[in-house]
Each structure stands twice: as structure tokens, then as C-alpha cells.
Amino acid sequence: MKIQILTHTYTLTIEVETQETILEIKRKVEYYLGVPISSQTLSVCDWELLDGLDLDDYPIVTEGTKIDLTINNHIPAIEIRRQIHITVKFSSRKHNIEVDKTETVGSLKEKIHIIDGTPIKQMTLWFLGVEMDEDFRKLSDYGVDEYSEIIVFLKTTSRMVAEPPSRKLRFVVQTSSALLDSTCIPLEMKDSSTVYELRELLLVRKLLPIDDYIFIHKQRIMRENCSLRWHGVENDDYLYIFKGTVSRG
Template identity: 30%
Template structure:
């Protein structure tokens, strides 16, 4: 029987598979006809990642079924992508609170956000540690390069200032001090403050090429990401699958009812959108 494969990028294709073929054997056929290494393939059917030792009979794959194919990027692909962007100059439109108009600023795409702050400090006499840089609503981290932050030619950069540090009041000191004793207390310890830190994530729509920056709490359930994307959809002009979709993180289907912390999602990680719906395994 013929089965249709839908890569996350590129054209769909079909391959003839046998009723008792294992998923590993199907991957080997994909390698034979499409040249995609088996180790780079992840097959998803009805929202489930197909394990190599399962066969077609146990996965309910039928004639003309559609299987989504995720292809992991190779190191050579990554290095080629990185090398193509080396030494490329871009002009940014920087909005500083004390300036009435955007200020043009030339940078290398390989420059870090920290270096961008140093350039801004030359124009505005404000300590680097008080500068906050935002693009598309997300705060940019000092150690990341402009390329990693999806900053390109004529990107808008918003600059804001952190308040000057002042002497901490007794109430503030009490809030920062750990609670006495082993049990929970009225004070908020440093761990509590750290736990409330926002996660800066990037979401890659299935048919999109530009990643969408999103801020979420680590304790939020993945389902909250849907609401956030709906809010940003009109503002940032991107499309989501109309027939329904689910999220993939590090080639695993995400559970809407579990938190980002449960999925071990980290700062700056990318979450991919796939069309379809997640169903229980057979």
C-alpha cells in the first residue's frame, strides 16, 4: 500500500510499504528513495511518535495515510548556515527613550546583544547593566548573538532602562531573606523569586520560516501557549493550521496539560507547530 510522507519543509512524497513492515524498515525505505539518513528521521502519525520496533499493523497505518516526517538538522547544515551569516553587516533601527526618532545603528550579525548594549551606551550615558533590549516583544539575552535572536536587516530594537539601584528597605530585605525553619513561611526566598522568571521561547509555525518570540512562565501548562499565539497572531502576521495543531519539543509531542518545566523546556528553546491532533496510542 502507498503511504504519504509530509516533511516539515519541502514537498510531500509517497512510498509503498508492506503491512508487516516495521517503522525502522519504513525509515530505511525513506533513506533509499529520499536520501535522508535513518538517524535523522522522526515519524509522527496521529500525534504519536512512531517507535522503530513497531510494525504497520500495530500503528493503524492504512492506504494513503499521511505520516509527518521530522528531519533533524545535521552539523554540516548548521555550520553552513552559520558560515553564510559570518561577517554580514546589518542596520538596526534603535528606539531609545530619550530620542524622538529611531536611531540607525550598524552591527555584525555575529555580534552579541552585550556588544549592542555597549554601542548604545556610547550614545546614551547609561550603565550597560541598566539597559534592556527588546525585539518583537521579547527581551534579548546578553550572551546570545544577533543572528541567534533572529535579528536581521532593518529590525526594530526597543531600548528601556532599569531603575537605578537604591538602598533596600527593611521590608524588601525581609522579602528577599529565606523563610525561617525547614517549612514554608511568609517570606519569599531567592528560590521563589527565581522560579517566577519568565521563559523566552521561540515558536516555529509549520509553514513559517520566521520564529515567533513568546514569553511564558515555566509553571504554565503548554495549553496556555495556544492562547498566547492567538493574541500574537494578528500583531505579528503569522498563520497557524486551521484544522488544529499540536506542539513538538526536541522531537517529542508535548502534553497540553503538562507544564513547560515538566517538559524540561529551557530559556531560548524552540517549539515547533505541527498540524493535526494528538490521539491515544493503539
């Protein structure tokens, strides 16, 4: 059956079995949202769900039940989500964007392209008077932090350079035991391929039944319209797949 895990930021829909323990559900939440098990309290109508019991012990939990997730106060939300808010400023417009401090300059350019439509090869990014000229470096390497403002300058045609060519990635998709008995699926795709294209490949090859799925890389939820390169996937990395959907509140 499907249940919903509610936080102030996310509504997470996941597939569970009635025999699953509360602890097993917390493990899934840790995979999806990066919240440590020790920092989670799950409750329904202010009734705390205890780790040692399973869903059969709670008849109030049925199909579509909404379970509240409380995160212990000593873990700051920004640390758990690793997200910061920045402003990307053009000469005539600006965008407020949520990013991860560990993202690279290259992945930020891809995100700007998705939001604004500006070609990646035309962008130069500047922060505090310094050009962010190395796409492989992390935003934190340049000192980017919460509410930082990054300036986007557009290159003239004579200064334009080609985007980095796509390259092949070898990685492994690890399914959950509820899907295919914890199957490991080795794959090879271009790093410019999106998560949506990865999902379609798995469906076309009949490696997965048709359903809603969440892909996880390094405890971060992957976005369907973003590329493997954007998510920082490297050779021999593992991607984890579970049934369910997640929406941002």
C-alpha cells in the first residue's frame, strides 16, 4: 500500500508492506530525504510510531495514510538538506534558486539553463568579483553560501567555447527488495542522459514493471529532467531505485 510522509518541506509518497517495521520505514525516509534515523519521529494524530512495531500493529495506518515526520531540533534543517538559496542575476532579470553547496559550477550552469533557457556555452559566472571559470569545482570552493548573489555575463559569439563533450558512464542501478529481490543492474549511458531517459531505458528493457519510481544518488533525490552529469554521477557509482513519488511543498 502507499502512505505519505509529511514534513514542512516535502510530501513523500512511498510503497510499503503491512509487515514492514517502523524502523524499516525510517530507513526509506533516510534514503529519500537524507534525515538520519536517529533524528526521526514518525506519528499519526500525535500518536508516535515505535521502531520495534510494524504497521500491522497500527490499524489506523491504511492506504493513503498521512504520517507526520518530526526532525529532532538539534539537527538544523539546512544541514540535513544541504541546500542553500542563492540569487542568479542577469543584466535585466534575476532568479532565486535552491542549490546544494557541493554542486559544481557546471551543474549550476545546467540548472540556470533549465530555468532561464540561456545556452550553457554563453555563460560566465562571477561571484564577489571572481570568475567561476572551472566547471568541475564545487560552489563551496568559491565561497558560495546562503543568499549569495552570482552574476551571469553572456559571452559574445567570438568568445564562445564548446560545451564539454558527452562521455560514457558505467554505473549500477540497485533495486529495493520490494521490487526485484534487490537486483543489481549494470548500465552504461551518456552522462548527458536525463533521469527520465534512464527510467525509460529500464522500462523498455523490461527490467522494471511500469510504476512510479524515485531514484537516489548519494542520499539525494534525483530529478527526472536533469542529467546524470548534473547529479554528479561518476563511473562505478550506485543509483538506488524505489517505488513512490516525491513532490516539493
